[in-house]
Amino acid sequence: MKIIGFTASPRKQGNTAWVINKILESAKEQGGETESWYISDLDIKPCLSCYGCRKGDKGCIINDDMQKLYNTIETADALILGSPVYMGQMSAQAKTFTDRLFASKQFSPRFSPHFKETNTTKKKLILVFTQGNPDPGMFQVYFEYTKKMFQMLNFDVKEVVVVTGMRSESAHEQKGLQAGMNELGSKLILE
């Protein structure tokens, strides 16, 4: 089973990266094949809304690092997309990446005339959000909405991890978080 983690924070040693890495480490211990990408390291341009992806069979026409990601995502069974909460939403890096999934035939059943439900098995997805605010309910409506959006894109959303209180302590300082993320990584492989 291949699992790819995408960190959409510019802080490679930050909270979001830490959480994703714990899930990936545990999945690897259970025999999973893992891969990790930092979106800030990549040249990923915003969608041009040219609908080039709908006009032929070549997919997205923008020649940037997203092309590498389309290829590797195609071979994955599960993705982890993690973002810090910025102004109550996902980061710009996460949104740019998400918009570009529009060009993929596997992810746009509501949008793509090329999509065929029978051709593709749903990929599992774990969403990770980290936030400064200690209140887990603060952005709940947004997280629920985002989960639904990814389900519409044809993902089997297994979990939305929300890690709160990053103003007072970092993710690696939170008691019990590592154990919880290890469990999630194992579940991803075993279930």
Ligand SMILES: Cc1cc2nc3c(=O)[nH]c(=O)nc-3n(C[C@H](O)[C@H](O)[C@H](O)COP(=O)(O)O)c2cc1C
């Ligand atoms: C531009 C910016 C906007 C932010 N907006 C929010 C916010 O709306 N609510 C919140 O709880 N935390 C907010 N934060 C705090 C981050 O979500 C929090 O520190 C997060 O854990 C950072 O993740 P990282 O360590 O992976 O970069 C913001 C941080 C930045 C830099």
